[in-house]
Amino acid sequence: MNSREKMLAAGVGIVATLFVGRSFVLGIQEGFETKKSEIASLEKKKTEQDLQMTAGKVASQKLSKIVSKSLPRSEELALADYAKWLIDLADQADLTAPNQATIGEISEKDSPYRLYKFKLYGTGSIENATQLLFGFYAKDYLHRITRFELTPIPNSTIPDQLNISLDCDVLALGIANEKQEPPKGISNRLAKSLDEYKKPILDRNLFSPENLPPKLDSRKSVEAKVGLPLEHTVEAKDPDPNQKVFLELLSDNGDIPKGLVIDKDSGKMSFRSNEVGQYKVLVQATDNGIPKKTSVQSLTINVAALPPVPPPAVQFDVASQAKITALLAGSGGPEAWISSKTENKTYKLKKGDQLKLGGVVGMIKEVGANYVELETEGRKWLFGMDESLSDAYSRATID
8 A cells, every 4th residue: 555545544544533523422412401401490390399489388377367267167166156246246236136147058069168148137327237248357267248228218217327238258267176166356458447447437427418417506505503504505406307406515625524524315414612703614415426426505504692681570460450449239229349450450259250350250249338359260359449450369269
């Protein structure tokens, strides 16, 4: 083999070696890439599994918290517990004649929970309805309101009364205890207190004209006497029909005088002071409209001393100024003339006549030559010429 052939053979060998080496290197690189892809796939799968496990733990934690909000797994207890709670809620909201109805269980077969439907009926005002809603959402049950309806009651004797109707759903989880205790605490569904919810709701009357404040009488002061009870009634009228007005006393730059009270319904005030003085209070009248309106008026009680007791009037006895002025023998028999100076009158009396002068009452029994015999209550006594009728009567009672 000449040198040219040797060079050609060497070149072919080098090319063959390079080709084989390249194929070997490419095979190794392809194996590495495959392994890297498998490793990446496994790492991704592991990450997904870790995420699923984390999500499962989070869900488990959430579920453990939710279970405490569930009704009991026992259907009988679930229905009884929630129905009782609904009635108690209506009572707390001061609904009139609350009535609860259970529609029953509505849930799919093999469902992890049971869904129960309930209805609640009653009557009340907007304020009662607000209290009802607040109490419902404050309870941390797994429940929701599906319908809430307010209907005005026409011709009601109580103003602004409504028919209130509430439909709701509530869940009992399959993993709950057979005798699950009711949830405790207040739910996180409420962002405000009851009073904060009431203000924007009750300041609007959805079913009646604007409520007007009550009107108090225009008297600014009353008079009283030391030691005597105060006789005064505050009059308050409401311009809106079928509304009641309630009265109370407020302090006017000081305490309300001890013993001063007012009847919230009639407005009659009660007070007795043993000292002369001046007492100032505020009288507030509040109606029961929606929203409630008030009126305030100042009232001054002036306690004065009793007037001096006048001396007793002189009791003047008419009989003390009555005397016999004549004893006559007339055709009809003896006759006595008795003159009453205070009356400027003369009585002409005979036997059997009645005599009444001042405090002296009697019957003429005899008319003598210088006396007259009288009888008073079965007792006889004499009335002479030279004495007054009252003196003769007094002498007779002593004798």
